[in-house]
Amino acid sequence: MPVVGSRQSDEDSFASRLQTPDSKPVFILPRLLIMAREQFADLNHFAERDTRHVAERVIVIGSGPAGWSAAIYASRANLNPLLFEGTPHAEMIPLGQLAFTTEVENYAGFPAGNIRAFVESAVDPDRHYNLPPAPAGHERNGQPHYAVQGVELVELMKQQAINFGTRVAGEDVVDVDVEARPFKVTTGEGRVVEAHSIIVATGARANYLGLPSEETFKNRGVSACAVCDGALPRFRNKPLVVVGGGDSAVEEACYLTKFASKVYVVHRRDQLRASKIMQQRLLENPKAEVVWSHVPVNIVGNDKDGVTGVDLQSTVDQSAKHLPASGVFFSIGHTPNTAFLKGKLETNEKGYIRWTRPFRTYTSVEGIFAAGDVADDHYRQAITSAGTGCMAALDAERWLAEQGL
Numbered sequence: 001m002p003v004v005g006s007r008q009s010d011e012d013s014f015a016s017r018l019q020t021p022d023s024k025p026v027f028i029l030p031r032l033l034i035m036a037r038e039q040f041a042d043l044n045h046f047a048e049r050d051t052r053h054v055a056e057r058v059i060v061i062g063s064g065p066a067g068w069s070a071a072i073y074a075s076r077a078n079l080n081p082l083l084f085e086g087t088p089h090a091e092m093i094p095l096g097q098l099a100f101t102t103e104v105e106n107y108a109g110f111p112a113g114n115i116r117a118f119v120e121s122a123v124d125p126d127r128h129y130n131l132p133p134a135p136a137g138h139e140r141n142g143q144p145h146y147a148v149q150g151v152e153l154v155e156l157m158k159q160q161a162i163n164f165g166t167r168v169a170g171e172d173v174v175d176v177d178v179e180a181r182p183f184k185v186t187t188g189e190g191r192v193v194e195a196h197s198i199i200v201a202t203g204a205r206a207n208y209l210g211l212p213s214e215e216t217f218k219n220r221g222v223s224a225c226a227v228c229d230g231a232l233p234r235f236r237n238k239p240l241v242v243v244g245g246g247d248s249a250v251e252e253a254c255y256l257t258k259f260a261s262k263v264y265v266v267h268r269r270d271q272l273r274a275s276k277i278m279q280q281r282l283l284e285n286p287k288a289e290v291v292w293s294h295v296p297v298n299i300v301g302n303d304k305d306g307v308t309g310v311d312l313q314s315t316v317d318q319s320a321k322h323l324p325a326s327g328v329f330f331s332i333g334h335t336p337n338t339a340f341l342k343g344k345l346e347t348n349e350k351g352y353i354r355w356t357r358p359f360r361t362y363t364s365v366e367g368i369f370a371a372g373d374v375a376d377d378h379y380r381q382a383i384t385s386a387g388t389g390c391m392a393a394l395d396a397e398r399w400l401a402e403q404g405l
């Protein structure tokens with residue numbers, strides 16, 4: 001609370017203005033005012049305390065499609081959700097992974113069109129600063145014509161949640177006391193908020209190698225999602241590189257052969273980790289070639305074309321080589337954003353939160369539900385995340401009703 005002046009200085013200023021004829025200060029009126037102010041301060045204090053002690057019915061942690069979708073359903077069910085959207089970090093930003101990408105062509109309900117006009121009509125003007133410029137050169141009949149961009153899509157989801165009464169806090173959750181009832185949720189600012197139920201929707205971040213050139217060419221040829229980006233025009237009939245050697249890498253490489261002229265799989269070992277059947281599918285694909293025992297050391301490109309190739313270094317000798325390519329797809333795993341839970345929820349062998357009931361979003365702790373990529377190491381799409389966000393809110397609503405909360 002801002003401090004507007006000390007009591008002594010208030011008293012002095014009143015005293016200096018209220019003088020008796022014999023110049024003795026009269027303190028009665030200021031004292032009354034101070035007492036009144038103290039009364040109100042006490043009332044405020046109780047109001048604050050009361051609000052803090054009324055536990056939230058549902059807290060949503062995370063601000064991607066899963067979190068906003070959960071918040072939309074929870075607020076429409078009158079659960080008055082509080083959503084923690086997080087703060088910006090290097091690989092994780094409010095609005096989620098879609099905020100790292102440009103056009104999203106596969107989210108149902110958003111065909112290309114004059115998206116900007118719609119977004120600006122729907123999203124509160126004080127957040128327009130956050131919208132990326134419409135992509136250049138995408139016009140029809142003199143109007144912008146493009147598929148919704150990641151930030152636009154999630155801003156629309158956020159607006160929809162706010163419209164139905166979701167309260168949004170721009171803080172990270174750093175701890176959850178899962179033993180306490182209600183749960184105690186601690187934020188990065190040291191705030192502790194109680195909640196009867198929690199929906200964890202904190203996503204998973206794609207792993208990269210950490211090369212400076214990766215950053216330079218993200219969204220201009222560097223991607224971590226073949227299903228999301230593979231069909232984009234920039235990759236069609238061009239040579240592409242997939243980095244990795246597990247099932248995901250092989251699956252992504254096979255998928256990319258539908259569009260690319262050639263797909264190189266760059267793997268640091270002389271054997272793939274992928275299952276035998278997946279390996280066979282890759283090795284028999286005439287458009288695919290594995291580059292064994294090499295790692296990328298630099299992604300090459302320019303402002304006009306984006307990525308044009310990759311420099312590789314051998315892992316067995318000093319040799320190096322260059323592969324011409326218009327895209328580099330990293331498939332070296334994801335890290336689910338669960339550090340703040342410190343192992344308090346059961347996870348699968350890859351660290352993703354485990355759903356404990358089939359086709360439900362229940363976790364190993366009663367009253368905590370998980371949605372989106374943080375619990376899904378298989379699909380990892382915006383629409384599946386939004387779908388499980390809806391499921392988590394419905395599960396939480398039913399669970400709260402069963403508990404009489």
Ligand SMILES: Cc1cc2nc3c(=O)[nH]c(=O)nc-3n(C[C@H](O)[C@H](O)[C@H](O)COP(=O)(O)OP(=O)(O)OC[C@H]3O[C@@H](n4cnc5c(N)ncnc54)[C@H](O)[C@@H]3O)c2cc1C
Binds near residue numbers: 085229337340
């Ligand atoms: C470059 C790229 C392009 C993609 N393109 C597509 C595409 O075209 N189509 C598609 O369907 N999918 C695409 N995806 C995948 C899609 O973005 C994800 O599947 C989806 O965003 C997952 O949603 P989510 O809500 O589960 O989590 P996320 O989108 O990951 O959002 C979670 C967010 O929660 C917040 N958070 C995390 N931890 C905390 C905490 N402790 N406290 C508070 N907040 C926290 C963070 O801000 C985090 O960003 C793409 C992904 C990437 C990386």
